[in-house]
Amino acid sequence: MVVRDPVCGVPIDPEKAEFKTEIRGRTYYFCSDHCRQIFLERSYIAFFSMEVGIKSEIPTYSGGLGVLAGDTIRSSADLKIPLVAVTLVSRKGYLKQEITEDGDQIEHPDEWDPSEFMDLMPVQVSVRIGGRDVKVQSWLYEHQSMTGGVVSVIFLDTNVEGNSSEDRAITDYLYGGDERYRLKQEIVLGIGGIRMLKALDFNLRKYHMNEGHSSLLTLELMNWNGMNPDKVRDLCIFTTHTPVEAAFDKFSYDLVEELLADEFAIEVLKEQGGRDRLNMTLLALNLSKYINGVTKAHMEFSRKLFPGHHIWAITNGVHSYMWTCKYFRELFDKYIPGWVNEPELLVRVEGIPNDETWDAHLKAKKDLIDFVNEKTGIDMDLETLTIGFARRATAYKRATLIFSDLERLREINKKGRIQLIFAGKAHPKDLLGKSLIKKIYHYKEYLKGEIKIAYLENYNIEMAAKLTSGVDVWLNTPLPPFEASGTSGMKAAHNGVVNFSVLDGWWVEGCIEGVTGWAIGPSPHEQMSEEERRARELKDLYNKLEYIVIPTYYRKRDAWIELMENSIGKVAYYFNSHRMMRRYVTEAYML
Numbered sequence: 001m002v003v004r005d006p007v008c009g010v011p012i013d014p015e016k017a018e019f020k021t022e023i024r025g026r027t028y029y030f031c032s033d034h035c036r037q038i039f040l041e042r043s044y045i046a047f048f049s050m051e052v053g054i055k056s057e058i059p060t061y062s063g064g065l066g067v068l069a070g071d072t073i074r075s076s077a078d079l080k081i082p083l084v085a086v087t088l089v090s091r092k093g094y095l096k097q098e099i100t101e102d103g104d105q106i107e108h109p110d111e112w113d114p115s116e117f118m119d120l121m122p123v124q125v126s127v128r129i130g131g132r133d134v135k136v137q138s139w140l141y142e143h144q145s146m147t148g149g150v151v152s153v154i155f156l157d158t159n160v161e162g163n164s165s166e167d168r169a170i171t172d173y174l175y176g177g178d179e180r181y182r183l184k185q186e187i188v189l190g191i192g193g194i195r196m197l198k199a200l201d202f203n204l205r206k207y208h209m210n211e212g213h214s215s216l217l218t219l220e221l222m223n224w225n226g227m228n229p230d231k232v233r234d235l236c237i238f239t240t241h242t243p244v245e246a247a248f249d250k251f252s253y254d255l256v257e258e259l260l261a262d263e264f265a266i267e268v269l270k271e272q273g274g275r276d277r278l279n280m281t282l283l284a285l286n287l288s289k290y291i292n293g294v295t296k297a298h299m300e301f302s303r304k305l306f307p308g309h310h311i312w313a314i315t316n317g318v319h320s321y322m323w324t325c326k327y328f329r330e331l332f333d334k335y336i337p338g339w340v341n342e343p344e345l346l347v348r349v350e351g352i353p354n355d356e357t358w359d360a361h362l363k364a365k366k367d368l369i370d371f372v373n374e375k376t377g378i379d380m381d382l383e384t385l386t387i388g389f390a391r392r393a394t395a396y397k398r399a400t401l402i403f404s405d406l407e408r409l410r411e412i413n414k415k416g417r418i419q420l421i422f423a424g425k426a427h428p429k430d431l432l433g434k435s436l437i438k439k440i441y442h443y444k445e446y447l448k449g450e451i452k453i454a455y456l457e458n459y460n461i462e463m464a465a466k467l468t469s470g471v472d473v474w475l476n477t478p479l480p481p482f483e484a485s486g487t488s489g490m491k492a493a494h495n496g497v498v499n500f501s502v503l504d505g506w507w508v509e510g511c512i513e514g515v516t517g518w519a520i521g522p523s524p525h526e527q528m529s530e531e532e533r534r535a536r537e538l539k540d541l542y543n544k545l546e547y548i549v550i551p552t553y554y555r556k557r558d559a560w561i562e563l564m565e566n567s568i569g570k571v572a573y574y575f576n577s578h579r580m581m582r583r584y585v586t587e588a589y590m591l
């Protein structure tokens with residue numbers, strides 16, 4: 001067996017290795033004492049995220065934020081960026097989704113056993129929450145890259161002997177419970193997380209907060225740095241992921257006082273986190289030197305939302321290898337060798353013969369259609385133009401927009417057949433989100449015999465990979481400006497699946513009309529009333545579907561393949577997490 005030096009990536013035979021070290025229960029092998037020293041002495045970027053999506057079997061994510069954290073970890077390992085990630089163990093996951101025949105969502109716990117995937121660390125830390133010491137233990141998952149790079153992921157866990165049963169449950173449900181439960185989780189993530197990293201002997205240089213949930217870590221940094229906010233700011237990076245003020249976590253100071261007063265002076269906290277209520281986003285903004293939005297449009301919007309803070313943009317990306325299906329991986333390996341660690345090489349897509357691109361797509365499509373037919377009994381077929389829409393079921397994503405004018409949709413379907421595949425979970429408390437699922441079930445019945453529609457249960461990472469590689473068109477219809485980025489369309493592009501999307505989030509940067517896909521509605525920079533914007537969106541959605549998408553798909557196959565190849569060469573080559581992480585390193589981490 002050959003392993004790789006985690007610092008320089010040189011292959012090593014462990015049997016003969018002269019230089020090695022044991023740390024946190026693992027043995028690492030090095031080519032030289034030099035690499036070993038670097039490994040032992042280097043300081044890490046601590047990346048904090050409430051959710052992390054590594055794989056479907058570890059259900060500690062709910063959507064794009066967690067999957068992005070997973071891609072951050074994967075690309076950091078590939079690029080050998082010294083990064084360590086911290087999250088909650090969420091032993092009961094987010095939720096397992098069942099949908100009844102009537103389209104009602106039923107949620108079940110998504111229990112998993114961390115000991116199957118990771119190692120319990122022998123150290124514990126404690127945080128005072130509501131007048132009690134809460135013990136926190138951690139599980140170490142090590143993500144290994146083919147390049148030799150490794151990223152450790154620390155899963156914090158309060159299910160420790162000696163904790164009260166209430167405290168043991170703090171790390172059970174991702175985004176579960178009430179406000180009080182959420183604040184306890186955020187105390188564990190921020191303060192418990194930073195203490196755990198110290199206890200595990202990670203030498204740290206920067207703290208990156210992926211969304212505001214972890215911003216209480218700044219309080220511990222204040223304590224460590226003589227209550228000097230300037231010093232704390234120099235250490236912190238904050239990435240905001242939503243343009244919706246209402247989505248920021250806010251807590252009443254009564255609750256904060258009750259739970260957190262033993263850890264930190266509430267008066268000092270108010271200076272940074274807001275006078276009336278503790279606003280986690282504000283806390284992160286006030287105590288971070290580098291702040292960024294996740295697309296250029298989101299940056300512009302955030303600048304308006306947070307005057308007085310300088311906000312940069314690092315546009316999101318997805319992990320190229322992870323999100324490319326096996327048929328396209330083979331094709332890229334053959335014609336674009338090296339693409340895995342240099343996804344920018346995908347710009348050289350012209351070298352791939354058109355028939356091979358089409359063939360790879362048909363294979364991925366067949367896998368998906370077989371999967372859908374098996375799961376739902378709906379008899380979808382390989383020839384029909386297949387449109388996919390899968391993401392969290394929540395109001396602003398507007399999953400039902402395509403059903404706005406059912407008669408028009410039926411007429412369009414007579415010109416060229418379409419079939420639609422949906423998936424997505426609603427948060428248990430998101431009644432509007434749930435009603436969207438129910439509505440799609442209703443339309444499915446209404447259009448029976450004309451348009452085949454499937455709603456797949458329990459959307460997760462594995463299903464996302466199947467869907468974003470197996471459909472022909474990836475539909476995205478959020479209400480602008482609420483989609484800060486969106487990433488599933490980037491996964492689609494890696495597989496030659498063509499994007500048809502509202503100009504919001506990443507698509508403002510990715511869309512070249514008629515070249516990389518199509519826009520639904522006007523550019524955010526065009527001035528008009530909201531009413532007119534809604535009308536333009538519907539007009540584009542139906543007109544482009546009828547007069548461009550369907551005719552091109554059925555009658556101009558070469559033009560279609562050109563769109564597919566442009567999705568790879570002009571979208572995927574840029575919207576990947578290798579490019580994203582290189583930018584975090586040079587623009588945020590080295591600061």
Ligand SMILES: *Cc1c(COP(=O)(O)O)cnc(C)c1O
Nearest residue numbers: 063064391460461464486487488
């Ligand atoms: C990529 C991904 C998302 C994000 O999808 P968007 O369309 O960008 O919101 C959500 N959930 C899962 C499981 C994903 O893989």
